[in-house]
Amino acid sequence: MPRDITAYSNPLVKRMRTLRDKRHRKAEGLFLAEGLRILTEAREAGHLPRYCFFAGDSEQHPLVQALIGPVEAGGGEAIRTTPDILSKLSGKDNPGAVVGVYDELPTALDRLDRTTAPLWLVAERLRDPGNLGTILRTADAVGAGGLILIDECVDPFSVEAVRASMGALFTVPLARAAWSDFLPWLRSGPGQLVGLSLDTDSDYRAPDYPPPTFLLTGNEAQGMPDSFAAECDVLVKIPMHGKADSLNAAVATAVMAYTVLDRQAG
Amino acid sequence: MPRDITAYSNPLVKRMRTLRDKRHRKAEGLFLAEGLRILTEAREAGHLPRYCFFAGDSEQHPLVQALIGPVEAGGGEAIRTTPDILSKLSGKDNPGAVVGVYDELPTALDRLDRTTAPLWLVAERLRDPGNLGTILRTADAVGAGGLILIDECVDPFSVEAVRASMGALFTVPLARAAWSDFLPWLRSGPGQLVGLSLDTDSDYRAPDYPPPTFLLTGNEAQGMPDSFAAECDVLVKIPMHGKADSLNAAVATAVMAYTVLDRQAG
Numbered sequence: 001m002p003r004d005i006t007a008y009s010n011p012l013v014k015r016m017r018t019l020r021d022k023r024h025r026k027a028e029g030l031f032l033a034e035g036l037r038i039l040t041e042a043r044e045a046g047h048l049p050r051y052c053f054f055a056g057d058s059e060q061h062p063l064v065q066a067l068i069g070p071v072e073a074g075g076g077e078a079i080r081t082t083p084d085i086l087s088k089l090s091g092k093d094n095p096g097a098v099v100g101v102y103d104e105l106p107t108a109l110d111r112l113d114r115t116t117a118p119l120w121l122v123a124e125r126l127r128d129p130g131n132l133g134t135i136l137r138t139a140d141a142v143g144a145g146g147l148i149l150i151d152e153c154v155d156p157f158s159v160e161a162v163r164a165s166m167g168a169l170f171t172v173p174l175a176r177a178a179w180s181d182f183l184p185w186l187r188s189g190p191g192q193l194v195g196l197s198l199d200t201d202s203d204y205r206a207p208d209y210p211p212p213t214f215l216l217t218g219n220e221a222q223g224m225p226d227s228f229a230a231e232c233d234v235l236v237k238i239p240m241h242g243k244a245d246s247l248n249a250a251v252a253t254a255v256m257a258y259t260v261l262d263r264q265a266g
Numbered sequence: 267m268p269r270d271i272t273a274y275s276n277p278l279v280k281r282m283r284t285l286r287d288k289r290h291r292k293a294e295g296l297f298l299a300e301g302l303r304i305l306t307e308a309r310e311a312g313h314l315p316r317y318c319f320f321a322g323d324s325e326q327h328p329l330v331q332a333l334i335g336p337v338e339a340g341g342g343e344a345i346r347t348t349p350d351i352l353s354k355l356s357g358k359d360n361p362g363a364v365v366g367v368y369d370e371l372p373t374a375l376d377r378l379d380r381t382t383a384p385l386w387l388v389a390e391r392l393r394d395p396g397n398l399g400t401i402l403r404t405a406d407a408v409g410a411g412g413l414i415l416i417d418e419c420v421d422p423f424s425v426e427a428v429r430a431s432m433g434a435l436f437t438v439p440l441a442r443a444a445w446s447d448f449l450p451w452l453r454s455g456p457g458q459l460v461g462l463s464l465d466t467d468s469d470y471r472a473p474d475y476p477p478p479t480f481l482l483t484g485n486e487a488q489g490m491p492d493s494f495a496a497e498c499d500v501l502v503k504i505p506m507h508g509k510a511d512s513l514n515a516a517v518a519t520a521v522m523a524y525t526v527l528d529r530q531a532g
Binding site: 045250262 | 507
């Protein structure tokens with residue numbers, strides 16, 4: 001049976017709320033996800049929260065019911081609470097009906113099997129959680145094998161990144177690696193590294209993209225370092241017809257990813 | 267000569283800070299933009315701020331100098347201030363060197379001349395300022411004639427939208443219209459309306475997109491109403507290969523826009 005928590009001062013609420021901070025997420029090995037759509041996506045992908053907070057007035061919603069049962073059966077805890085506390089947990093003014101607290105997902109590079117997909121996304125030093133989440137969402141949409149985060153990226157387990165991923169955090173394999181570890185891993189098997197760059201004349205529609213293709217997107221403000229670009233098998237550019245010199249990183253990644261799919265389909 | 271303002275309690279600071287709120291923007295006919303890159307983009311597009319706040323320690327930066335002169339020559343005011351006040355104005359923890367206060371830009375539909383570009387972006391009921399700004403940035407990149415916002419969209423002059431546009435707010439013609447006004451305007455001249463939809467089997471790569479093509483993107487959560495879809499000349503779908511059923515709205519718009527460019531090029 002769900003227990004009731006209605007006080008801000010409840011120790012579990014206070015502790016879970018600290019998970020909006022990266023340091024606490026790391027220390028606890030836990031993270032927050034918010035909203036029925038995302039928690040349902042997670043459940044369908046086999047991920048149940050350790051704690052599932054839900055608004056009392058949505059207890060009868062079939063999707064809330066579909067969470068409570070398995071959570072409790074799996075040893076987790078379902079907690080009936082108030083919209084205010086959900087808002088406090090999620091940091092959102094209009095919180096969804098549920099907030100889940102999940103065990104951090106594994107992100108070791110050697111979990112990835114490059115033979116399972118023709119396209120892989122790679123991003124280095126992403127700093128915007130919205131971009132990271134949106135790239136995960138795109139990775140799901142294009143059927144990418146996974147997203148590999150290089151060097152110091154924003155935390156993929158932040159509430160903002162999880163929200164922007166719309167649940168793809170739970171369905172797309174994720175890895176984190178230093179460039180110095182990624183490169184030997186990449187070169188230990190088949191696959192070409194395609195870099196998105198502003199410093200090339202090669203149009204993004206020109207190359208073939210034989211599978212597996214690893215698509216590398218650089219930092220939002222600076223792009224990728226020259227030394228990374230030098231390791232790419234192919235550098236390509238998306239033409240810019242206006243005043244600005246670059247696209248949003250998540251947008252550029254998506255335009256490229258759909259183009260690779262199109263070329264691979266023949 | 268720039269004047270100095272270092273007190274939070276300064277009436278101009280207090281008044282300008284209220285521009286982070288939509289109601290005050292509307293009442294004053296002014297909006298805020300932040301960061302040297304965006305203000306420079308605006309200046310190059312012929313837009314100077316009415317007030318230009320800059321951090322004292324960046325006064326010698328050539329791009330700050332390139333703003334101060336024209337602002338004062340044009341009857342605006344340059345104001346030397348502190349990083350704390352810039353942060354207070356922009357709502358950003360790490361503000362850029364400058365914050366500008368601009369007159370609201372015109373958004374009447376009849377300003378647009380459809381013969382000037384082969385591609386136009388249209389979005390209805392966008393609710394996320396980051397998406398709106400990112401779509402403006404993409405509109406610039408693809409050389410779109412403009413962005414037309416249909417019905418109740420998030421305010422394009424919010425700090426967040428301006429920031430995500432990376433300056434494209436100043437370079438891409440923008441219009442706002444009710445659907446009931448847009449449709450007669452659209453049908454009063456040449457052009458096809460292409461809707462992005464989940465409820466069609468037509469692949470987005472299949473159609474020709476003769477100019478001018480008007481590309482319609484629906485609300486993030488709900489897509490476009492059936493009645494809007496019924497008015498589209500073509501409905502197309504971007505294939506989804508994963509678990510989720512949709513892309514981020516700004517991402518979907520960009521994938522479509524680059525595909526239209528590609529098809530129009532031949």
